[in-house]
Amino acid sequence: MNNDINEIIELSNKNQKKAFSIIKELDIENNFKSIGARINLVGSLKMGLLMKNRDIDFHIYTSELNIEKSFSAVSKIASNIKIQKLTYSNLILTDEHCIEWHLFYKDDKNDNEVWQIDIIHILEGSYYDGYFEKANDDIISMLTEEKRNIILKLKYQTPNNIKIMGIEYYKAVLKYNIKDFDEFIKWRDKQLFNAIIEF
Known part of the structure; x- marks a missing residue:
């Protein structure tokens, strides 16, 4: 890859x-x-x-x-x-x-x-009126070029047969400072996510 x-x-x-x-x-x-x-x-x-x-x-x-x-x-x-x-x-x-x-x-x-x-x-x-829009605005406000690139790389490295919601990447990188795919998967395995994940 x-x-x-x-x-x-x-x-x-x-x-x-x-x-x-x-x-x-x-x-x-x-x-x-x-x-x-x-x-x-x-x-x-x-x-x-x-x-x-x-x-x-x-x-x-x-x-x-x-x-x-x-x-x-x-x-x-x-x-x-x-x-x-x-x-x-x-x-x-x-x-x-x-x-x-x-x-x-x-x-x-x-x-x-x-x-x-x-x-x-x-x-x-x-x-849910405006709920996801606010989450999007919060994510945008925390994005730097470095963080954006880490998120894009994690998404790119995710195998096509694994379904991961976007919010999982954003939370990992922006709130938990995850930087690579192995670290991301270890972090994700410890999470207890519901149907709608709060940022």
Whole structure:
């Protein structure tokens, strides 16, 4: 595995550029604004920490959770032929108060390149309104070039068959000063994480 940090940064930048082009191509923001939603980019792309996992995350908010309106916005996005799969979860009556959309975008120029677009439609004023945005802002405020490079390298070194949430890397590096992959795995093995990890 090539661990040259310049090549890792180059791959990260390439993937982030591609992610923003997908967002523009699908007109994601305008499609949700058309139903009166407030829409925020969150996650690794927002923080400049997208590496090799092709994930794009949005949280959108409306004053009521109207399934029909949410479907309307998503259907416009899914009308793009590159959206090959779509899943939906109704969590309106749970503590999350949301509708989850997961769209899978496949660029025909690269048969192996599938992007997952997670759009979480959250009730305004509920517990998770702004929750992840604040965590993102806290992470961004602690990032230095050195810390960013360590996070990108850890993500790059993670085998593709191991699923690790981004927040695990950020917490390890920014709060526990983890610097290499072996150290990270030892730290991670000692953690007791719930479904949602607090930063």
